[in-house]
Amino acid sequence: MKPRLFTPISFVRRSAAGFSLIEMLVSLFVASLMMTVMSGFVSTVVATKHNTSLVTEAQQGVRSLLSMITQELRQAGACLTPLGTFISLDGANTATQDSLTLRIGRVNTATTPPTNRCIQPGTTAEANPGSTTLQVPANSGLRAGDQVFITPNNVLGDFYTVQAASGTTVTLAPPLEDYDGLGTSYPVGTGIYPFDERVYAVDASDPDRPVLTAQINGAGPFPLVDGVKLFDVRYGLAPCDPQCATEVAFPLVDDDTNEWFLVREVRIKATVQSHKKNREGEFEEASTGKVGESGEYITIKPRNLL
Structure with a gap:
């Protein structure tokens, strides 16, 4: 029987794998750079989103202002007498924060079925x-x-x-x-003409928060559009072919002239600012158009005055 040969086994203890101190410091430095870049990126995205929302808010303010006033202006003078005293439009000129008054004659909705005819009893x-x-x-x-x-x-x-x-x-x-x-x-x-009246004016009692208000049929004014810092109304006078050549800040009325009867267009320029400041500490603004551009003033033609 042959003797067995045994190979001696040696146990060698190896050191555990890991990072050196320098590797750890480099990793932490790179991670801190990445975190700085990411935090800056997130901050920029948040600021951009915030500023964009304020711009959108101001733009919506301009659109809603024009939409409401345009609908009312197109009906101004309906069912009212076109003779004698001009009552369809009125207002006040204060350079940058004008007021606009418009009147619309009432129709009869009390009958069954409603006739929707002008109420003009004598x-x-x-x-x-x-x-x-x-x-x-x-x-x-x-x-x-x-x-x-x-x-x-x-x-x-x-x-x-x-x-x-x-x-x-x-x-x-x-x-x-x-x-x-x-x-x-x-x-x-004797003619009797009932009407609905709208008065649009800017309440600038708080200079930082000017508000366009509406006053209906003599009741107290209520806020309509927030942040309206500019509300400029001008009037285009006849003759118009098709554009009215003469534009006035406010129609002239004296013993010899009443330019209200010549009004064929109402032109409105409005600027609305956001209710909060952006990340740069300024209000965002939206306007009907820039100075000198064709869209600086929005033109509305009251149908009953054409």
């Missing part, structure tokens, strides 16, 4: 200056709270409020004016 009996009541046809469509324009001759007239309407009698405030200074009575057929 009186059925004479009335003296100082009186607070008028006689009108039955189902005239007038109602308490209506603002009305009353003209005895389609030349002169005044504004009144209907305090009560019952049957064929309406009660007014204030009392009827002495329209010609001679105490002449208001004849049968």
Whole structure:
């Protein structure tokens, strides 16, 4: 029997694998650089998104302002007398923060079915200056709270409020004016024109937060569009072929001239600022157009004035 040969086994202890101190320091340095780059990138993305949202907000403010006013302006003068005193439009010129007043005659929706016809009743009996009541046809469509324009001759007239309407009698405030200074009575057929009124104006009581307000039928103003720092209204006068050659900041009215009757276009320029500042500490702004560009002013043609 042959003797077995055994190979001696030696156990060698090897050191555990790992990073050296220099490798660790380099890794930490690279990681810190990556984190710095990533944090800067994220910060830039957040700032850009924030600024973009403010720009969008300002742009939406301009669009909503123009949309609301355009719809109302196109109806201005409907169902109102085109003669005598001009009542379809009014306003005030204050350079950069104008006001605009427009009036739209009411239609009769009280009948069944609604006729949607202009409410333009004439009186059925004479009335003296100082009186607070008028006689009108039955189902005239007038109602308490209506603002009305009353003209005895389609030349002169005044504004009144209907305090009560019952049957064929309406009660007014204030009392009827002495329209010609001679105490002449208001004849049968005196025109009564009820209307809805809108007054758009900028409330700049807080210079940092100017607000475009709307006032409906003599009620108190309420906020409509926030951040309106510029609301400039101009008027294009006839003749227009097709563009109105003459533009005025406000129509002239004197003893010889009333340019309101020549108004064929209303031009509006508006600038809206965001409600918050951007990352650079400034308000974002949106406007109808830049100075000198064709879109600087948006042109609206009131259909009933053409």
